[in-house]
Amino acid sequence: MGGFKVSEIISRQVSSRAELASPAEELGIYYQVYNLMEQEGGPSFDVTYRLFLRSGTEEHPIGKPIVRSGLTEPVQGWSFPLEKGPSGSYRLEVTVDDHGSQASGSLDFEVL
Numbered sequence: 001m002g003g004f005k006v007s008e009i010i011s012r013q014v015s016s017r018a019e020l021a022s023p024a025e026e027l028g029i030y031y032q033v034y035n036l037m038e039q040e041g042g043p044s045f046d047v048t049y050r051l052f053l054r055s056g057t058e059e060h061p062i063g064k065p066i067v068r069s070g071l072t073e074p075v076q077g078w079s080f081p082l083e084k085g086p087s088g089s090y091r092l093e094v095t096v097d098d099h100g101s102q103a104s105g106s107l108d109f110e111v112l
Contacts (some may be wrong), residue, residue: 027109028079029092036074037100045071045098049078054089054108062090082111 036043049066052059062085088111095104 026079026081027092028077029094029107030075030077031094031105033074033076033096033098033103037098039099042072043074043098045096047071047076048095048097050093050095051085052091052093053085054091059091085111087111 033045036045046067046069049068051062053062089108090111091106091108093104093106095102
């Protein structure tokens with residue numbers, strides 16, 4: 001099979017203002033993975049979440065990447081609390097690897 005893609009992150013559950021969140025909220029994302037490589041026993045893939053704090057044109061990783069391995073369902077959701085990080089501009093990067101190819105998507109947001 002050819003490559004696959006991560007659809008746009010289509011749901012943000014942070015506040016009524018799409019790009020802004022308070023530290024008391026959680027960031028929730030939803031996405032769907034398409035065209036996974038066929039494997040014996042069905043598709044299997046890994047997802048890596050990376051969070052970056054943005055400062056002007058620079059980005060600095062926050063914490064270690066979070067890796068979920070051996071996933072089989074193409075529809076995925078994930079949320080995390082914003083209370084532990086400082087206020088500022090962030091970018092969340094989601095990378096999917098089906099052991100044949102990779103695809104990434106990202107989301108920019110700001111914590112007040």
